[in-house]
């Protein structure tokens with residue numbers, strides 16, 4: 001199939017690479033000439049602007065926007081909406097606020113265009129491991145683009161089968177049609193809220209292990225523990241084994257004191273929106289809320305737990321913390 005990709009950063013570039021590997025034809029645009037030329041050398045068709053992308057694709061077109069949530073995504077979407085023809089599909093694969101996706105779906109529908117909001121998880125590892133996709137939009141459009149999604153997801157072999165499971169086979173490949181517009185990004189928002197809570201749990205536990213030799217403790221109760229070895233052992237057969245733990249163990253193996261991290265942890269919005277959603281539905285979410293607030297607190301403290309969180313964010317998303325003010 002043909003797909004246009006707008007935004008060739010850490011996620012967009014690798015999505016194009018994975019599609020090319022599966023034999024799809026990709027038209028690639030980024031404001032950075034070097035980024036689009038690099039993809040051109042790997043088999044995509046690089047274009048210099050959005051009108052050129054629209055001209056290079058056959059109708060009905062499908063264009064995937066993979067840009068930071070907010071103004072950049074809005075601008076690309078509005079520009080493309082003015083260039084596309086009825087029946088074409090716009091996809092937002094970024095971490096947009098789900099209410100924006102509800103609004104954008106209605107705005108595009110009024111022009112005869114289709115919209116899919118796709119929460120995309122896999123970060124910098126997606127090229128090799130595949131991407132978990134959480135899709136919002138019309139069923140017929142989701143099914144039309146199935147060859148694209150099937151090429152991007154990790155596939156059935158990525159996890160053992162769930163005993164007793166029946167129904168839609170797509171989730172077993174790593175993608176779910178979650179509902180109408182908004183449902184994809186809502187689902188990804190909650191995925192990220194859970195991610196905050198899991199990260200924080202590891203960070204706090206490791207911080208306690210890190211301080212088990214504290215001089216404030218009675219001498220015979222001080223323990224000097226080897227965190228790289230402990231996390232490595234936990235990866236095998238333990239209840240907390242997970243990809244987040246794999247990444248944590250990897251970071252600790254490379255830098256046992258996590259000296260490369262300040263302890264200041266950033267956030268890009270989804271944790272805040274998760275807490276807002278909990279408030280709007282009167283659902284008690286103390287762990288996810290505390291995990292968000294812990295990130296705010298981290299900006300005034302240099303704790304080991306903050307360094308663990310930063311190491312995890314760098315591990316899955318390639319995120320680098322800004323220098324401390």
Ligand SMILES: O=C(CO)[C@H](O)[C@H](O)COP(=O)(O)O
Pocket residue numbers: 095121122123192195266267268269270271313316317319
């Ligand atoms: O979606 C992601 C992982 O699933 C991104 O890496 C996201 O940036 C993580 O959120 P935050 O930047 O707030 O830590």
